[in-house]
Amino acid sequence: MAYDPTENEITRRSFLSRAIVGIGGLIGAVFTGIGGGYFLSPLWHKKKESWVDLGLVKDFREGVPVKVDFTVRKRDAWSTIESRSSAWIVTANLKEFIAFDPKCTHLGCPYRWSDDKKQFLCPCHTATFGIDGKVVSGPPPRPLDRYPTKVVGGHLLILPQKTAEA
Amino acid sequence: MNSFWEWMKTRLGIEELWNALFARHVPEAKGWTAWLYTLGSASLFVFTVQAITGALLAMNYVPSPDHAYDSIRFINEQVLLGRFLRGLHHWGATAMVILVSLHMLRVYFMGSYKYPREATWIVGVLIFLVVMGFSFTGYLLPWDQKAYWATMVGVNISAQVPVIGEYIGKVLKGGDEMGAVTLTRFYAIQVLVLPAIILGALAIHLFLVVWHGISESPTRKEDDQNKNAGTGILQ
Ligand code: HEM
Ligand code: FES
Numbered sequence: 001m002a003y004d005p006t007e008n009e010i011t012r013r014s015f016l017s018r019a020i021v022g023i024g025g026l027i028g029a030v031f032t033g034i035g036g037g038y039f040l041s042p043l044w045h046k047k048k049e050s051w052v053d054l055g056l057v058k059d060f061r062e063g064v065p066v067k068v069d070f071t072v073r074k075r076d077a078w079s080t081i082e083s084r085s086s087a088w089i090v091t092a093n094l095k096e097f098i099a100f101d102p103k104c105t106h107l108g109c110p111y112r113w114s115d116d117k118k119q120f121l122c123p124c125h126t127a128t129f130g131i132d133g134k135v136v137s138g139p140p141p142r143p144l145d146r147y148p149t150k151v152v153g154g155h156l157l158i159l160p161q162k163t164a165e166a
Numbered sequence: 167m168n169s170f171w172e173w174m175k176t177r178l179g180i181e182e183l184w185n186a187l188f189a190r191h192v193p194e195a196k197g198w199t200a201w202l203y204t205l206g207s208a209s210l211f212v213f214t215v216q217a218i219t220g221a222l223l224a225m226n227y228v229p230s231p232d233h234a235y236d237s238i239r240f241i242n243e244q245v246l247l248g249r250f251l252r253g254l255h256h257w258g259a260t261a262m263v264i265l266v267s268l269h270m271l272r273v274y275f276m277g278s279y280k281y282p283r284e285a286t287w288i289v290g291v292l293i294f295l296v297v298m299g300f301s302f303t304g305y306l307l308p309w310d311q312k313a314y315w316a317t318m319v320g321v322n323i324s325a326q327v328p329v330i331g332e333y334i335g336k337v338l339k340g341g342d343e344m345g346a347v348t349l350t351r352f353y354a355i356q357v358l359v360l361p362a363i364i365l366g367a368l369a370i371h372l373f374l375v376v377w378h379g380i381s382e383s384p385t386r387k388e389d390d391q392n393k394n395a396g397t398g399i400l401q
Contacts, residue, residue: 039337042336042339042340042342042347043336043337076345076346078346079231079346
């Protein structure tokens with residue numbers, strides 16, 4: 001077989017065009033990766049939970065709901081938004097705590113605890129809730145909303161975001 | 167002066183450009199249907215208005231939750247002609263959607279999207295989607311109650327897409343909740359990303375319009391010999 005230099009041979013021209021396509025493609029892929037990762041970064045952004053410290057567990061009393069005021073610091077990108085909020089804290093044993101959202105589940109009025117009746121009373125449409133948050137009487141469609149709670153190192157922490165009753 | 171004009175003509179091909187763009191042949195159209203051919207140019211005109219008024223608004227607008235609404239009020243209440251300019255951009259946005267949609271309908275009902283103008287149509291569809299994108303991202307920028315909740319609804323609709331919906335929602339919002347990053351994202355898309363895409367697409371669109379020429383309007387003919395009439399097939 002005679003040697004044919006044009007067959008299966010990489011010429012100067014084809015080498016250069018392959019190099020241009022290859023290196024160009026690589027540069028393009030790197031830029032696409034960096035840009036795409038930046039643009040899609042919300043997908044693997046971990047949500048940070050901002051638990052609020054409500055103080056020492058031993059300062060609470062069994063069976064006596066108290067309303068606790070606190071400051072919520074919510075991060076929004078580069079800024080922190082502070083807002084005042086509160087919760088009703090109930091505990092039976094100083095180990096497990098329940099935190100109720102302070103708004104009535106009917107139309108959102110602030111309710112209060114009555115020591116005489118041992119119930120939460122809403123002044124707006126005279127709803128009453130038990131110490132467990134269940135509706136005793138009145139128009140509210142569901143029990144009081146709750147915030148998640150946990151005890152860490154003798155401190156009571158709550159996450160001031162509503163969850164359905166556990 | 168005359169020699170300067172001659173110099174310009176030979177260096178920039180002004181005469182050839184002029185002939186190609188304005189001295190070209192267009193189909194004869196009679197009656198009210200002739201007006202339908204103006205819808206593309208009307209869209210182009212409103213697009214230009216949007217580009218100019220948008221650039222001017224951006225000189226006084228700040229895309230941050232703390233300042234967006236106040237900067238809009240500043241434009242409305244304190245900048246000379248600010249309220250007027252903002253009004254132009256506001257109503258221009260609506261006019262744009264209406265005109266582009268009407269233009270699209272005329273092209274559809276006249277069958278002008280057929281061979282050899284399919285590419286003009288496909289690029290047109292891309293342009294239409296970009297116009298929708300302009301409307302969606304622009305609506306959030308005043309950062310008032312209406313803007314915020316309308317965008318919330320829009321984002322929640324996109325989040326209904328099966329399987330990937332949740333991720334689309336996150337990428338649109340720039341996080342798990344709507345906030346500062348949603349606003350900066352929408353702003354960047356509105357003033358940088360979409361203009362770049364639409365300018366490229368419009369260049370192709372208009373080039374194709376001139377290159378293929380405008381299509382003849384469909385006619386209805388009684389005799390059987392012309393059974394191809396109105397199908398876009400040349401007689
Ligand atoms: C900013 C938006 C747009 C601009 C500025 C624009 C501009 C134009 C112009 C100036 C013409 C010349 C003929 C005429 O005006 O009727 C044209 C033709 C055309 N446009 Fe558009 N257009 C836009 C959007 C669209 C959309 C959304 C579609 C369809 C999805 C589309 C499809 C077409 C087609 C197929 C033609 C050729 C019509 C023919 O040859 O008879 N365009 N466009
Ligand atoms: S708001 Fe509490 S009962 Fe209506």
